[in-house]
Amino acid sequence: MVFFVISSTMFLMSLQPRPIRYTDHIQEQLRNYHLKAVSMPCKLPSRSVVRRPCLTKTTLAPVLDDVDIGLSLHRMDATLLNREPPIIYRREPSKEVDKAWEALYDTRPIPLTREQVVAMGKDPASSVKIPSDWGHGNDSYFGRLDVFHQLHCLDALRREARWDHYYARAYPGGFNTTTQIHQLHLSHCAWLLAQKIICAASTDVYTHFWTDTVDHPFPDFGIEQKCKNYDSITSWQRENALNEEAFVKLKRPDGYPVHVMSHKFKEVHGWFEDHRDDGDDGAGEIA
Numbered sequence: 041m042v043f044f045v046i047s048s049t050m051f052l053m054s055l056q057p058r059p060i061r062y063t064d065h066i067q068e069q070l071r072n073y074h075l076k077a078v079s080m081p082c083k084l085p086s087r088s089v090v091r092r093p094c095l096t097k098t099t100l101a102p103v104l105d106d107v108d109i110g111l112s113l114h115r116m117d118a119t120l121l122n123r124e125p126p127i128i129y130r131r132e133p134s135k136e137v138d139k140a141w142e143a144l145y146d147t148r149p150i151p152l153t154r155e156q157v158v159a160m161g162k163d164p165a166s167s168v169k170i171p172s173d174w175g176h177g178n179d180s181y182f183g184r185l186d187v188f189h190q191l192h193c194l195d196a197l198r199r200e201a202r203w204d205h206y207y208a209r210a211y212p213g214g215f216n217t218t219t220q221i222h223q224l225h226l227s228h229c230a231w232l233l234a235q236k237i238i239c240a241a242s243t244d245v246y247t248h249f250w251t252d253t254v255d256h257p258f259p260d261f262g263i264e265q266k267c268k269n270y271d272s273i274t275s276w277q278r279e280n281a282l283n284e285e286a287f288v289k290l291k292r293p294d295g296y297p298v299h300v301m302s303h304k305f306k307e308v309h310g311w312f313e314d315h316r317d318d319g320d321d322g323a324g325e326i327a
Contacts, residue, residue, distance in 0.1 A: 107273070
């Protein structure tokens with residue numbers, strides 16, 4: 041009996057959040073605690089002298105430290121037919137529709153500290169630094185929020201599904217006549233989104249109903265789900281995002297370490313248009 045009581049007590053204690061360390065960071069540790077539990081893990085070894093950031097806050101997801109994201113119930117708009125008036129994201133392609141989709145994601149970079157880069161398991165020496173004249177000190181780095189890249193990929197697949205509108209004029213011969221980078225980008229996006237869905241692995245369930253039209257059970261995808269407050273995330277992004285046009289114009293500083301890329305990577309990016317092609321060296325990264 042005593043053993044049962046002790047075991048039960050230990051089990052209940054294991055369900056509670058870990059004791060807070062460094063009391064000057066209590067609020068950072070409590071904010072979005074359960075969301076942090078399924079965020080990027082800290083890659084620093086347990087005895088690392090710089091591990092403190094992993095204990096005081098989730099340095100790998102700065103938005104979770106700065107904003108109370110919160111969860112709210114949202115009923116999925118998942119009908120087979122579009123509603124009336126049609127939701128803009130499902131309308132026929134147009135500039136208005138493109139603008140609505142693009143407004144869903146903000147791919148501008150955000151600043152990261154050296155500690156955050158190290159905690160990700162990345163080497164600051166080979167990570168792109170924010171120029172000191174941008175006003176973020178001498179040891180800050182460029183990062184991006186993952187959700188916006190995912191939506192960018194989904195938008196790319198949406199455009200592909202509307203081939204005639206977006207690409208038929210440029211590629212009258214069809215998909216197989218597009219550039220390598222176009223095809224690789226779609227392949228990258230499809231597989232990346234598949235991994236993201238598998239990683240999230242929603243365990244929510246939906247039911248079915250009978251209709252007077254088809255004989256088989258019809259799925260009812262219109263279920264309520266707990267969702268992160270996306271407006272809080274986009275608001276944080278707007279406040280912290282850096283100039284994307286200036287970012288893409290940056291050139292590698294002299295003496296900065298580079299990743300040696302594969303022959304195929306150089307080929308699809310047009311590197312050999314200005315450089316000698318000595319053939320496939322069989323080495324290099326594929327990114």
